[in-house]
Amino acid sequence: MGRWLFWGVLLAIAGGAVSVWRGWLDVPPQWNPWAPLDIKAAPNWLTGYKLMRLRSDPELCAQALSSSDLRVSPQADSPGAKCPLIGALRVQGGEVALSSSFIASCPLAVAYAMFEHHTLQPAAQSVYGQKIARVDHLGSFACRNVYNRESGALSRHASADALDIAGFRLADGRTISVLKDWPKQNQDAEFLRQLRDGACESFSVVLSPDYNAAHRNHFHVDVGRWSVCR
Template structure:
């Protein structure tokens, strides 16, 4: 009983701000999407799913170029808590609609994995990310009786490649197992592993044939890194 009361008191103290805890270690403090993710990052990202204002506030503290979109509650695949993301440090092959938590996770990924890996392997940043979309009103693998894909909620993105500042293209399909371009293969491996710290689900070419040409990142309800 005393342990429960102590835990409750600590929680109230953290939430109210009476306990002086650094923001990165306070589960109730707003998430800093540019900071390295710690054990509380997933909880803080989960809070953004149900708090549109908090999510937009977190994105606004970065240099991402985005605009909030109105919810689209009708139809077979309703969209809620969504934004249009046009640029996040690097550009994109095209802008896209994303759930706000997916956009937030992308910010963690690009600040703490994407650009760091590019500079480590090539001495220059990524200038553009190539992708094949986020939103598609469909089931997983388009199977008639499967559950809805996270793409049906704009809660997933499929990334096919990266273009460096000097114009060099790194392709997931071509370079994942490249023997002639080991730096590109190593970069993609680092991207895959680093993405697992930001997104709930990360699938790559080693997962199955359907992902041979892209990375799948999503903010679904379970965690896996394959």
């Protein structure tokens, strides 16, 4: 009896999934695994899957990005370069200003928009009672190996899939620095830890000063295929 019940439940789930995929069963977009990601919608257990799908579907990624407030401009493809970029974007900021624009793959731009909307500003309001006005970063695209080694694997920076975030400026002009404030036991350190933990919901990899000394002055965030949150 138990075995038949198991197979019956499994078939019902599979049938429901097919019905949603075919459009025979109408469900809200946030609960439809095949509906485009809406960056401003509250994340749920399907968000990670929707973010993963963007890596292999440029059209779907562009559709998701259009639901954000980010200002972006397309960059010329460079298929013959040592570190080729196809479909890269220049991110120029949105509700939150940037210390400078940066080059990003579409999935990185989407993940950054998710982080800004669902982690950065809510944490700032919770801890400081005000918004973040600017994000300071150390760059994104760099055609190099991991840790600038002469040999070995290419960094995620080499495909514009990574960004190094160094600090933040509040609306009242105060600044929070990963280098200076992470080691402290105060409000600023609490804020930075909230950001590190929350960023792991948007990015595949988040490396903070807790990871190693090479990250003492920034958060490395990327949209690679590995999953690390430290």
